[in-house]
Amino acid sequence: MYKIHAGRMAMAIVLLMASVASTHAQPAAKPRLAVLVIIDQFRHENLKKFGDLFVEDGFRRLMDGGAWMTDARYSHLHASTSPGHNVITSGMYAYKTGIIANSWYDRSWRKRRRSLVDPDSHLFGKDPSPDGRASTKELQGTTLADELRMATNFRGKAITISAKDYSAMISAGKIGTPYWYEASLGRFTSSSFFMDDLPPWVKQFNARKLPDKSFGRTWERLLPEAEYVKRVGIDDRVGEEDNRKSGTTFPHVTTGGLDAPGAAYYNALKHTPWSNDLELEFARQAIIEEQLGQDDVPDLLIISLSANDYVGHDYGPLSQEVMDMTLRTDRQLADFFGFLDQQVGRDKTLLILTADHGALPIPEQTAMKGIPAARVPEGPLTERVEQALDAAYGDDGWVEFIDKVGLYLNYEAIERHQLTRAEVEQLSAEALEAAPSILKAFTRTHIERGQLPDTNLARAAYHSFHPDKSGDVMPIATPYYMILDDEYSITTYGTTHGMPHDYDIHVPLLFYGPWIKPGYYRLPVDMADVTPTICELLGITMPATRDGQVLGNIIGD
């Protein structure tokens, strides 16, 4: 009797499945193509603030039809592009990968150096450079791209695209294939670390000279000005940056101050919406030429849209320009998603959308609203530490280097005065914490011994600390204060990011595809969970030392 019942059940299930099959296109068993879109500098609230102005099939495709995780955050100190991309695409933090920031002080070089420097590799079209970014040799551990390549016996492709060398390379890992728009050349390139030469289709793409076509182009608002004033305020505001010679108010005309396309123009182009068009056009070409998603072996495409970051740095995250970039990115993605539908198919494509970090509002604008905020030059911070150590131990040059990544003490001075590093670190941290602009300062010794309190900030410090690269004290700015950042030459204008505060670490995270259970998910998510989740969806091995875990609740049965 049980048998008969079971048989009927089985038949009923078969009939049910048949009826489902007749009304819905069955998804491919696994995604054929995973497309991970990383918007460089995109705050979580942008989707909410401007959501009603979006078109039907851009961001809204994922917001309305996908899994939208509303509390996705990074748990690291230096919320910037290199660590952000690294966490998304490897599922690990810098204490394992070594990518603690975009650049950091190097004791042996006695100066700041950038991530990914490799004198043994060169960029196509450029002379080799001893301090140029050229490979991911220093990146420890594997990435999503590496694992996909290995799991498919190198039949699956993993292509990454950006307007920043480091975003493309970090996302590619060791055996993915990165391409990026290189502003110093005005075209797309890659490194000899990843391939022997650029493939013919990339050379043909470059021969079209698409960047030149936007020379002198005017960037005007997409919608009437009143819409922008209503939501984010007036266009002309204190603290905005104009170092690309295109002004701080609409309309922005992009020439880089030149009469014809040249290096300054190719750089200025990165600060416009047309840079995203260029990247997405390159992505379309890559999908066609590399036949991504055309067979049963899964492929991976990672697109990092860099222009949003440059615009955010120049005008601040609350500017009309960032609002307009957001609306334009929405429309650009809608076009691109339409292309994916045609070329690969909605039932075969897994879409993931997120960001590498947020941004700090321009300090002068925050201060005008009555919230304490300021730019904090590095000089006075150094002075505080020098004075405290001079008073305690006698005159010396105690500070070798300081920036937002860390304070690096002069070890020779510590030896001369026969002190322990631990006590000098401690006094330095206390001197920094006495400044209103510094919320907290963690010492190397406390981190190495695991002696920090059990707090979110401490966890972030452990995640960002690498013994060979980090400083002796890690300062954390008071929220809304900005420790000046030489890297982008941001001194008196513009803004930056790189602190473990919500405006920098809270980003959108959305998954879309027939394998995803749609919904608005409020559970906290660590950004290290992205790679394990994609690996699970693709059915591939995960990076061996991953920190993150699979977001099982968003995956359908």
Ligand SMILES: [Zn+2]
């Ligand atoms: Zn940035």
